[in-house]
Amino acid sequence: MRLSQFFMPTLRETPAEAEIVSHRLMLRAGMVRQSAAGIYTWLPLGLRVLRKIENIVREEQNAAGAQELLMPTIQPADLWRESGRYDDYGKEMLRITDRHGRDMLYGPTNEELITDIFRRDVKSYRDLPKALYHIQWKFRDEVRPRFGVMRGREFLMKDTYSFDLDQEGARRAYNRMFIAYLRTFERLGLKTVPMAADTGPIGGDLSHEFHILADTGESEAFLHGDYLSFDPIGDGVDYDGDLQPLVDKWTSLYAAADDKHDTARFADEVPEDKRLETRGIEVGHIFYFGSKYSEAMGATVQDADGKSVPVQMGSYGIGVSRLVAAIIEASHDDDGIIWPASVTPFDVGLLNLKPGNEATDGACQKLYDGLNKAGLDVLYDDRKDRPGAKFASMDLIGLPTQVICGPREAEQGRVELKNRATGVKDIVSIEAALTALTDTSTGTAP
Amino acid sequence: MRLSQFFMPTLRETPAEAEIVSHRLMLRAGMVRQSAAGIYTWLPLGLRVLRKIENIVREEQNAAGAQELLMPTIQPADLWRESGRYDDYGKEMLRITDRHGRDMLYGPTNEELITDIFRRDVKSYRDLPKALYHIQWKFRDEVRPRFGVMRGREFLMKDTYSFDLDQEGARRAYNRMFIAYLRTFERLGLKTVPMAADTGPIGGDLSHEFHILADTGESEAFLHGDYLSFDPIGDGVDYDGDLQPLVDKWTSLYAAADDKHDTARFADEVPEDKRLETRGIEVGHIFYFGSKYSEAMGATVQDADGKSVPVQMGSYGIGVSRLVAAIIEASHDDDGIIWPASVTPFDVGLLNLKPGNEATDGACQKLYDGLNKAGLDVLYDDRKDRPGAKFASMDLIGLPTQVICGPREAEQGRVELKNRATGVKDIVSIEAALTALTDTSTGTAP
Numbered sequence: 001m002r003l004s005q006f007f008m009p010t011l012r013e014t015p016a017e018a019e020i021v022s023h024r025l026m027l028r029a030g031m032v033r034q035s036a037a038g039i040y041t042w043l044p045l046g047l048r049v050l051r052k053i054e055n056i057v058r059e060e061q062n063a064a065g066a067q068e069l070l071m072p073t074i075q076p077a078d079l080w081r082e083s084g085r086y087d088d089y090g091k092e093m094l095r096i097t098d099r100h101g102r103d104m105l106y107g108p109t110n111e112e113l114i115t116d117i118f119r120r121d122v123k124s125y126r127d128l129p130k131a132l133y134h135i136q137w138k139f140r141d142e143v144r145p146r147f148g149v150m151r152g153r154e155f156l157m158k159d160t161y162s163f164d165l166d167q168e169g170a171r172r173a174y175n176r177m178f179i180a181y182l183r184t185f186e187r188l189g190l191k192t193v194p195m196a197a198d199t200g201p202i203g204g205d206l207s208h209e210f211h212i213l214a215d216t217g218e219s220e221a222f223l224h225g226d227y228l229s230f231d232p233i234g235d236g237v238d239y240d241g242d243l244q245p246l247v248d249k250w251t252s253l254y255a256a257a258d259d260k261h262d263t264a265r266f267a268d269e270v271p272e273d274k275r276l277e278t279r280g281i282e283v284g285h286i287f288y289f290g291s292k293y294s295e296a297m298g299a300t301v302q303d304a305d306g307k308s309v310p311v312q313m314g315s316y317g318i319g320v321s322r323l324v325a326a327i328i329e330a331s332h333d334d335d336g337i338i339w340p341a342s343v344t345p346f347d348v349g350l351l352n353l354k355p356g357n358e359a360t361d362g363a364c365q366k367l368y369d370g371l372n373k374a375g376l377d378v379l380y381d382d383r384k385d386r387p388g389a390k391f392a393s394m395d396l397i398g399l400p401t402q403v404i405c406g407p408r409e410a411e412q413g414r415v416e417l418k419n420r421a422t423g424v425k426d427i428v429s430i431e432a433a434l435t436a437l438t439d440t441s442t443g444t445a446p
Numbered sequence: 447m448r449l450s451q452f453f454m455p456t457l458r459e460t461p462a463e464a465e466i467v468s469h470r471l472m473l474r475a476g477m478v479r480q481s482a483a484g485i486y487t488w489l490p491l492g493l494r495v496l497r498k499i500e501n502i503v504r505e506e507q508n509a510a511g512a513q514e515l516l517m518p519t520i521q522p523a524d525l526w527r528e529s530g531r532y533d534d535y536g537k538e539m540l541r542i543t544d545r546h547g548r549d550m551l552y553g554p555t556n557e558e559l560i561t562d563i564f565r566r567d568v569k570s571y572r573d574l575p576k577a578l579y580h581i582q583w584k585f586r587d588e589v590r591p592r593f594g595v596m597r598g599r600e601f602l603m604k605d606t607y608s609f610d611l612d613q614e615g616a617r618r619a620y621n622r623m624f625i626a627y628l629r630t631f632e633r634l635g636l637k638t639v640p641m642a643a644d645t646g647p648i649g650g651d652l653s654h655e656f657h658i659l660a661d662t663g664e665s666e667a668f669l670h671g672d673y674l675s676f677d678p679i680g681d682g683v684d685y686d687g688d689l690q691p692l693v694d695k696w697t698s699l700y701a702a703a704d705d706k707h708d709t710a711r712f713a714d715e716v717p718e719d720k721r722l723e724t725r726g727i728e729v730g731h732i733f734y735f736g737s738k739y740s741e742a743m744g745a746t747v748q749d750a751d752g753k754s755v756p757v758q759m760g761s762y763g764i765g766v767s768r769l770v771a772a773i774i775e776a777s778h779d780d781d782g783i784i785w786p787a788s789v790t791p792f793d794v795g796l797l798n799l800k801p802g803n804e805a806t807d808g809a810c811q812k813l814y815d816g817l818n819k820a821g822l823d824v825l826y827d828d829r830k831d832r833p834g835a836k837f838a839s840m841d842l843i844g845l846p847t848q849v850i851c852g853p854r855e856a857e858q859g860r861v862e863l864k865n866r867a868t869g870v871k872d873i874v875s876i877e878a879a880l881t882a883l884t885d886t887s888t889g890t891a892p
């Protein structure tokens with residue numbers, strides 16, 4: 001993509017309304033624009049990141065055996081009256097009356113709707129277990145939306161719902177999601193720690209929050225430092241196997257956000273040199289809530305003896321749009337964003353420092369064609385602008401690798417490769433740059 | 447995917463509420479379930495088709511130079527007050543009041559919101575032309591929603607907006623979308639004819655509807671039969687070149703839906719043996735509306751002389767969720783759906799007529815592994831059920847190719863290949879079946 005044509009309105013000044021760094025950087029990089037309080041338009045650069053995160057979340061849900069469907073954003077109030085939550089939910093629920101005077105709402109979550117889908121078509125234990133998920137826009141009418149997409153009103157969430165015949169089955173479903181979540185955040189380049197959580201208004205008795213660690217996170221986090229050196233989950237998890245030992249390991253050490261932190265227990269359970277006090281951002285939450293909804297809404301199946309039993313359920317959420325901001329909180333410097341390779345909006349930024357110059361134009365075209373041909377996404381800054389402005393905006397938007405092409409080097413067939421994260425620069429031949437960037441055995445870093 | 451695990455609740459009986467064939471078949475095949483009047487949940491089978499259509503639409507928009515962003519579903523009413531449409535739009539607009547008493551709405555279309563995005567960040571003719579699109583859920587509070595997803599209230603639409611400095615530029619933008627639309631529908635396996643259209647409440651003076659031809663379509667269509675033998679648009683359109691001759695060709699002959707049909711002109715312009723009277727379904731609509739919104743909302747750019755001029759706009763919609771139903775209307779028989787290869791939810795249906803039988807289990811496993819390895823999506827009916835029920839549900843869901851594996855043939859290393867569209871069956875060796883289905887030079891048809 002040529003930057004001269006790409007719709008990426010960067011801002012030089014820091015927008016006054018942005019209180020946290022991810023919000024400032026997303027506005028400055030031209031990733032989002034606010035269309036109403038807590039409601040954002042995702043511009044092309046931001047949408048690319050959102051979709052990459054969404055796809056990683058999807059792949060890991062599928063790997064864990066969950067099946068994707070798509071529920072609508074607008075729901076009938078009657079389903080929420082059945083569960084008893086319509087009156088309980090409060091003003092965060094966006095309530096709507098349609099032209100015929102029927103009470104509707106913009107879904108803040110989907111337990112009722114999925115239970116309705118399930119009860120209509122699933123009648124036998126033979127059809128279990130099932131895990132169904134969707135990735136859909138939700139609305140919560142926050143009294144004071146702020147922090148950009150971190151606490152917006154309209155937000156993209158992945159929510160999975162599991163259906164099992166009994167508690168042991170539900171526990172296995174819970175474990176599958178627990179591990180899938182660790183794996184998902186790992187692929188997003190994040191350090192994540194599961195923390196025991198209150199089950200809140202949703203009910204039930206088994207619940208974990210997943211917090212990513214970021215110095216600028218919203219909540220304090222207290223944890224055993226050994227979590228940071230745990231082996232990653234890695235490829236090829238056997239989701240049909242017994243995941244309990246792995247879940248036990250990841251819940252064996254102390255970890256708590258401020259609302260659940262117990263100073264005495266922390267001192268007691270964690271050796272002093274292992275006590276880590278940092279900050280975290282909640283990006284996932286998983287619950288087992290048993291038959292809370294299935295009993296209220298009559299979602300029963302016949303068991304092997306022909307007896308009708310309410311199905312055991314759990315729900316599992318990931319804040320997909322929030323993750324965009326959370327990743328930035330975890331990965332930025334004074335100059336801007338530093339994208340992990342897995343979610344970067346483009347793989348490579350190519351800077352032509354003197355458009356119109358024969359040597360730089362030729363070198364850039366060769367690189368642009370070669371990199372595109374190798375399947376890399378390249379953002380080519382071909383604009384007539386000062387080099388300093390080009391450096392600044394490329395650092396701001398945070399692509400992992402930059403190829404900088406100035407007239408002096410280009411005349412000698414050379415370009416500069418810059419690693420955005422480390423700042424390390426190398427002057428190499430055009431051919432060597434192409435080889436370094438397209439050699440899949442070493443990734444895209446110079 | 448094993449059908450024993452897949453959430454695909456098919457119905458044997460025809461649902462009483464479904465008036466048209468696509469609605470009946472989508473319910474029976476377990477593609478959708480109604481969650482409220484005109485509001486549907488897309489079950490896994492339906493979602494697969496929806497996503498395939500969405501991706502083809504996206505690829506062709508990108509090829510035509512449009513850039514994807516994503517606007518929110520909820521919009522502030524104030525933008526619509528600026529354009530003057532807030533009061534005009536009537537009861538089809540779903541109006542919402544948030545917890546602070548602010549007037550909001552669920553977007554039925556996005557001219558105002560995109561004009562707001564544009565005017566905030568684009569100031570110079572140098573940034574033009576631009577074409578921006580999104581694929582997002584819309585809501586229109588139809589007084590009587592019906593025909594399933596064909597005329598739902600919550601629906602998925604692709605809408606593009608073009609911004610140009612002058613009318614000639616806007617005309618080129620219009621032509622690019624005109625051709626991209628023909629190409630999109632062609633890839634979806636549809637016969638489409640552009641028909642001159644009223645511009646309606648949206649204003650402007652250049653507008654076409656794209657109707658696909660289907661015997662069960664909603665409106666009558668009258669056209670010159672030569673349209674059916676026009677060359678397809680094909681790969682590799684040069685969207686930077688002059689598309690006017692191609693647009694002229696596709697608008698040269700008579701074509702009108704019932705609301706614009708002129709019996710006298712039809713008789714006058716079309717030789718009797720070329721007069722085709724059939725039925726159509728509107729799946730796309732493109733408009734040029736000039737400065738209607740840019741003047742009302744102050745979306746101006748500086749031209750080369752430094753003069754401030756309102757930008758010239760057009761909008762271009764495709765009903766993505768409606769297309770799922772429209773394709774079924776155009777491609778089905780008494781037994782069920784017949785998917786075009788480009789949008790089929792799975793490439794191949796594999797039927798094990800006797801699960802538990804060593805020969806059929808072995809043959810099916812070999813085929814399942816081999817086809818998956820070749821990158822084909824296979825739905826493997828491994829359920830314990832009567833062969834007749836398996837035939838019926840596989841025909842119902844309409845995958846292009848079936849591999850039928852019964853015990854007698856399997857013992858001799860053979861299976862039956864069935865082409866869903868033609869009904870033609872061939873008995874071949876397992877190896878020959880694998881070769882026929884994975885040979886990319888001939889596609890997936892036996």
